[in-house]
Amino acid sequence: MNLHEYQGKEILRSYQIPVPRGEVATTPGEARAIAERYGATVVVKAQVLTGGRGKAGGVKLARTPAEAEAAAERILGMDIKGHLVRKVLVTEAAEITQELYLGAVIDRAGRAVTMMTSPAGGIDIEEVAAKTPERIYRVAVNPFLGLLDYQTRELGFELGLDGRQVREFTRIAQGLYRAFAESDASLVEINPLAIGRDGGLVALDAKVVLDDNGLFRHVQLDARRDLEAENPAERQARELGLSYVKLDGTIGCLVNGAGLAMATMDVVKLSGGEPANFLDIGGGARADRVAAALRIILADQNVRAVLVNIFGGITRCDEVARGIVTALQEMPTGVPFVVRLVGVNEAEGREILSQANLITATTMREAAEKVVDAARRQATLAGARRGAA
Amino acid sequence: MNLHEYQGKEILRSYQIPVPRGEVATTPGEARAIAERYGATVVVKAQVLTGGRGKAGGVKLARTPAEAEAAAERILGMDIKGHLVRKVLVTEAAEITQELYLGAVIDRAGRAVTMMTSPAGGIDIEEVAAKTPERIYRVAVNPFLGLLDYQTRELGFELGLDGRQVREFTRIAQGLYRAFAESDASLVEINPLAIGRDGGLVALDAKVVLDDNGLFRHVQLDARRDLEAENPAERQARELGLSYVKLDGTIGCLVNGAGLAMATMDVVKLSGGEPANFLDIGGGARADRVAAALRIILADQNVRAVLVNIFGGITRCDEVARGIVTALQEMPTGVPFVVRLVGVNEAEGREILSQANLITATTMREAAEKVVDAARRQATLAGARRGAA
Amino acid sequence: MSILVDESTRLLVQGITGREGQFHTQQMLHYGTTVVAGATPGRGGGELAGVPIFDTVKDAVAATHPNASIVFVPANVGGADPIYEATDHGIPLVVCISEGIPVLDMVRCFHYLRLNGTRLIGPNCPGLISPGKAKVGIMAGHIHRPGSIGIVSRSGTLTYEIVNELTNRGYGQSTAIGIGGDPIIGTSFVDVLALFKDDLQTEAIVLIGEIGGTDEQQAASYIEREVRKPVVAFIAGRTAPPGRRMGHAGAIISGGTGTAAEKMAALRAAGVHVAETPAEVGDLIESLGVSRATSPPASS
């Protein structure tokens, strides 16, 4: 789960990490009022759950309340990489002399939390990693002891900070690590961690990604989820416990198991189609679950055909088939369905489906080719309809 | 540092451990008011930093507010093993069916925190350990993982609790362990942990001892220290950073180093005397420190003679000697002093002391014999004075 | 031979009385696995399908001496606790089916198990099966048959798909093992490859990977250095967009690394036969001339 900058900064602040004061505005008037209250130059920043908002014009400096209002006016409602801007953060501008990077991530290969820092802050750390990897300093956090002060000091001196700054850096890094560990995060990043004119350190941005598996013990964090910023279909799927990721293609995919779902998408692509989504219905074959999944898929206007690919291991295929049929009865649609069922009671399952007048297939490749073909015919049909209209 | 029962219970409560409601009273009237507010049978309990208050009559059941007032009347002002009762805890009485023991201690040999529990609660756990050690169940807490739920479940089932109680026991044990770890305790004990009529668990007493070395990071706990309950001389010594323990003998001891101080006391005893105190002045030889230590020793009316035993390793003996002389000039006393100085510039030190008309000695044994003799003569003198008066 | 589980496996089921625990205990018994005990706090003294239930692993170990454990306790109830309970009581192989253990818990757990020498399969995995010998997992037994191919996978149903493909073509499995879809798992591809390479029954290895992390790349360099047996691989997620989690907690392309393309390239460079589709895994195995199963299919 991704948090907005302003939410991330709230967390950092609660760990005594210096963050410039700032508040969220949802209207230009609110932005103006905040700037007036601060009586200082502010930055108006789009709050969207995607990167690259700076390049997209989503961050503006405002010297006066009027400028802040104008900036918010321009930014609110913007579309940044498919994300609608509904909130801006109005935050006091800081005069800075250098931008550092500081972050905590999970190092999968090392099975450890790694603290990373760089004197090349303010730009995407992945760019630094690609171009000048020697400018990134890392320490692995001991899984049993946590982050030790000496480790943060080593990072601080590698950055070239002086003694006083190293002490401040140590406090910030320890706060960041505690925020990471105590929130069950998978990423906490301050970029830039700026050095002000007075030599002090201040966090000018915050990126926090929480481990979804840890949310059950952080109810208060889970409650910060920005439902509006989520894709509605993805939100619905999440609430139903389905794994769903919307894509840009035309072939809806309904599969049991994440690996098989990815492989199904891959085979669709190999057969010349474009998957409209990733969707894993998980174990079990209950009709309501299948119906919910189909509803989400069919709500996508781009979908021209649907591929159902089920490997019934312990689950019986006839049950899955009945689930599909029931679901389609509840929710009639003109979109063609290609269904492939393999596993226990496969024959019975296929029999049930054939009565429902669905296209069936035996292999994944065959299913993929049939669904791509069906989608193409459907598109032609739609084109013809549009032509006729 | 020891905490009172009511302070320990506050900590337990903050870790969601069930504790009957209760409040502190310093007058019988307050005790009555609390009992009235509760409208229930209460227990009035002396708050003293020593054990055995039950046997001493410091715990009384009161069915009515009047009884509570009378009980407080009797308990407040009591002397329990040299501790004056200044506060009572008035707490709601619980109807119970069984008394368990639950505690966390440092196991020095195992270098671990150990959780201990026993179905034989309500009595001194050391008695249980001595008489029926098989009725104590223990688990060592993993130093890197903390107390694991399965460990507390094992203890719970060993106690013979049922599934629901084991879940409750697990919550309590985890809370107790967290209280222990997060307060830097060296002992946290619930005895008894009672089983109520409804089968639920409730902490009816709390004993918390904090690790003095950890207090620097627990300012809020350090502030709970009950200054009134401390021996005034010990409090003064602590505030000066001296290690001082008052004893019942007549020979004041002033020594540098804890081990040497204990050994000095032992040799005094072997020589037929009784040490009046343990006192380690620590490293260094500054006159103000020596003077403060002497002031504490001489404030003890039992002291008939003082033994100063200094091993000057890197510290120079002449400096120590000057410190003693200066201190005695600032604070003249009729109590005889025996001084033994060994180490660097020993001869110069002895020279300085001889001018100050102090008794000197070369070996510890000689010093001990001289001080015991001096004390005896001083006592005779005091007796003669009393006889004359 | 086969690896990790076989006829000598004596299994403890942790969380035996839950829905999943009950169902799969029966399935494993049906397959012929020796299930010696179950553990559920507060249910000690009972039994399930003839398997005695204990309150604690400690009691179960004392009474029944299991040498492997399978964990069905839900992650939001137990977290990694059942894994610690098993390892602290000396069980050398723990298979954790449960999904949803927080990654920071697994970081600590991983390193703790390394200290203790316990082997953990999973979490968030389907378990493993040595066909005809023992099933310690939730996969369908009937699609497997004893044979010469070792299978290791980060996935569940995708593995069944490929196993089914191979079985239908007459190839059996020495052991098929799902290592799990989480970012931090107890046993990696490399760990399993090290076992398969020395297993006499295993003639060829099928590796089923997916996007996210660098386990496949590490497997590639290990294969290049150490594995003389033929390896066929399939990597799922070529169409997955970066930054999105594809069902499995670990299936995410982050910072531009963990793509299917780089994994396939690394494996190819290490001499691994990389299939474009699950079905092609069967084609590649056929082309290698691996022995077909000689023993009859296991009873389902």
Next chain:
Amino acid sequence: MSILVDESTRLLVQGITGREGQFHTQQMLHYGTTVVAGATPGRGGGELAGVPIFDTVKDAVAATHPNASIVFVPANVGGADPIYEATDHGIPLVVCISEGIPVLDMVRCFHYLRLNGTRLIGPNCPGLISPGKAKVGIMAGHIHRPGSIGIVSRSGTLTYEIVNELTNRGYGQSTAIGIGGDPIIGTSFVDVLALFKDDLQTEAIVLIGEIGGTDEQQAASYIEREVRKPVVAFIAGRTAPPGRRMGHAGAIISGGTGTAAEKMAALRAAGVHVAETPAEVGDLIESLGVSRATSPPASS
């Protein structure tokens, strides 16, 4: 021989710029100890008495390759952190002089060091000295002389008292080591006895214990089993009341255990010669016919 420190010791001083660090660095240099580096964050690039100072242990290790470290960083500043810093950078011997490290920190630190194989002396200890070779500690060098007696103690000045007694009678020391007065310390009596028993220079061992804990009892049973050299012991605190901490954090009789009487009894039962007073330690050593020092006293 001697144990743990000698002419080959290359010492790093952590917290070299503090009052204690400065003073004792000069004292150690004066005694002839090879002090190769100091570390104080923010003071890198400086020097003290010719010893280069680094910001971090990492830098000090890279530049000067120490094989031992002594810690003067106050406990309320660094806690156990300097110990971790030394061990994580591969220093095999760490001597922690600092007093006041919380016991729970030491519990973790103790077990961590066991995993890493680092030897920690202390905390809250005077350090150790191999007379004429190296002093890594805060004791007075001049009271020691090279010889055949190994000394191990939980105390500071009491040890000097006894060393002085022995030196005055003509007995030198192979190594004298103060293991510290805290409840949890890195190196126990048993650990040191194991070294002394195999040290060719050491003919007899003096063990100086005190009330609290059971380290002396464990030493007694170890001596009975393993140590063939004569051992003389003195236990301080026979007059200490139960439940009161006698200066040292570890010197407390709790729950009726940890008394001087039980320690003395255990040692006597193990064949140890137990002295009633510090001076009697000298008498007992004389009665054992141990070699007097042959080499001249070390320069102070």
